[in-house]
Amino acid sequence: MTDRSFAGSPGRSLRFGLVGTGYWAQTVHGPALASTPGIEFTAVWGRNPLAAGAIADAFGATAHSDVGTLLADVDAVAFCVPPDVQSDLALRAANAGRHLLLEKPVATSDGAAAALAQAVDDAQVASVVFFTARFQPDVRAWLAEVAGKTWTGGYAVWLGSALAESSPFDTPWRHEKGGLWDLGPHAVSLLSASLGPVAGVTADAGPADVSHLVLHHSGGPTSTVTVTVNGPPSADGLELSVWGRSGRSAAPGETAEPAAALRTALTELADNVRSGRLSHPCDVHFGREVTGILAQAERQIDARRRAG
Numbered sequence: 001m002t003d004r005s006f007a008g009s010p011g012r013s014l015r016f017g018l019v020g021t022g023y024w025a026q027t028v029h030g031p032a033l034a035s036t037p038g039i040e041f042t043a044v045w046g047r048n049p050l051a052a053g054a055i056a057d058a059f060g061a062t063a064h065s066d067v068g069t070l071l072a073d074v075d076a077v078a079f080c081v082p083p084d085v086q087s088d089l090a091l092r093a094a095n096a097g098r099h100l101l102l103e104k105p106v107a108t109s110d111g112a113a114a115a116l117a118q119a120v121d122d123a124q125v126a127s128v129v130f131f132t133a134r135f136q137p138d139v140r141a142w143l144a145e146v147a148g149k150t151w152t153g154g155y156a157v158w159l160g161s162a163l164a165e166s167s168p169f170d171t172p173w174r175h176e177k178g179g180l181w182d183l184g185p186h187a188v189s190l191l192s193a194s195l196g197p198v199a200g201v202t203a204d205a206g207p208a209d210v211s212h213l214v215l216h217h218s219g220g221p222t223s224t225v226t227v228t229v230n231g232p233p234s235a236d237g238l239e240l241s242v243w244g245r246s247g248r249s250a251a252p253g254e255t256a257e258p259a260a261a262l263r264t265a266l267t268e269l270a271d272n273v274r275s276g277r278l279s280h281p282c283d284v285h286f287g288r289e290v291t292g293i294l295a296q297a298e299r300q301i302d303a304r305r306r307a308g
Contacts, residue, residue: 013040014099014270017070019089020080021046021055023168024103029080032262034059038270045070046081071096076269079103082173083181087112094119099273100127101266104185105294106287108177113291120284126277127284128269131189134282135261135268138252139190146194146242146249154195154223154242156187159231166233178209179227180301181294187225187240188215188290189282190251194242195221198289203297204304213297 016039018029025046033041045064046052056063064070067089071077076099079086087107090100100120106129107113120127133139160183162169174182192198192215200216206228213225223242240251255261265282272280279285 012274013038014273015040015042015073015075016101016266017043017045017064017074017077017098018055018061018080019045019067019070019077019086019093021048021051022080022171025080026051026055028258028262029078030055030059032259032266033078035259036263036266036270039266043070043073067092071098074098076101076273078266082171083108083177084112084173087116091116091119094123094125094127097123097125099125099269100284101269102127102129102284102287104129104131104189104287105181105291106284107291108181108295110292110295113288117284117288124278126269126272126280127287128265128272128280129282129284129287130262130265131186131282132255132258132261133186133190133251134193135264136252136255137264138255142249142251143190143193149244149246151195151221151242151244151246153221153244154191154240155225156191156223156238156240157226158183158187158228158238159235160227160229161231161233161236162229164233169229174229178211179229180209180211180298182229183227183238184211184213184225184294184297185290186238187227188213188293189286190240191215191223191225191242192217192290193281194251195223198293201293201297201300203300205301211297211301215293 016033041061044052044056044061045067052063077093078101083105162174196217196219198215199218202214204212208230210228215223241248
């Protein structure tokens with residue numbers, strides 16, 4: 001069980017470790033951890049020891065050669081590794097009583113996501129999943145604006161280009177899991193927040209890794225999602241809108257400053273730790289819901305492909 005000594009201690013810094021050393025860790029997680037008030041960036045571990053050392057040197061942290069020694073040295077962990085690696089290591093961190101800043105998706109299977117959520121509950125630790133847009137001020141203002149209105153439906157189209165040779169996001173897990181798992185979580189998160197919880201999904205696939213989802217929201221609205229990470233760079237970007245009697249309302253675009261959004265996520269996680277709160281709109285339980293939707297979609301797509 002986690003150390004409760006932070007509750008009621010607003011002046012105490014939360015010691016954070018970073019697990020992961022890739023591009024996103026270097027350009028977003030490291031800078032955000034080093035610049036968020038109330039957080040002390042103390043430790044780094046990665047599968048590449050040289051990269052871990054470089055991040056540690058850049059931000060005044062300690063590079064660890066073992067995850068266990070990192071966990072012993074921190075109060076909370078930010079994860080920036082592929083989702084299947086994250087789900088295993090975050091389970092270990094939760095069992096050690098460490099609070100969690102997770103990347104999306106939290107896992108790539110129902111079982112792994114459920115096990116992680118259970119471990120978080122058992123350890124009574126706080127968790128936040130970094131669905132980037134949900135921590136953007138302009139997106140939060142948009143969500144507040146559309147709340148309480150009657151919407152019939154919505155749509156999201158994200159034509160990503162992560163698999164382009166020049167992209168820093170051209171990574172093995174994205175080749176394996178595609179846009180459904182990389183970009184799908186962002187779209188599902190925003191449509192769920194604007195139209196209501198997703199009660200079911202119908203899925204099909206296009207060419208390459210193109211995925212099409214029809215989301216069925218509680219209360220009646222439906223929405224569609226089209227995602228790929230194999231699009232041309234010239235078409236890269238997200239379009240997301242909701243529509244109904246009030247007309248059509250478009251969500252703001254992806255932020256150009258993700259580290260600022262991550263600072264917000266880190267601050268809210270730290271505030272929850274100090275206040276003793278364990279829930280957050282984007283906590284591990286919401287991350288598990290999103291994982292379940294995507295896993296169901298993946299099973300449908302695989303079944304359609306097998307059927308020819």
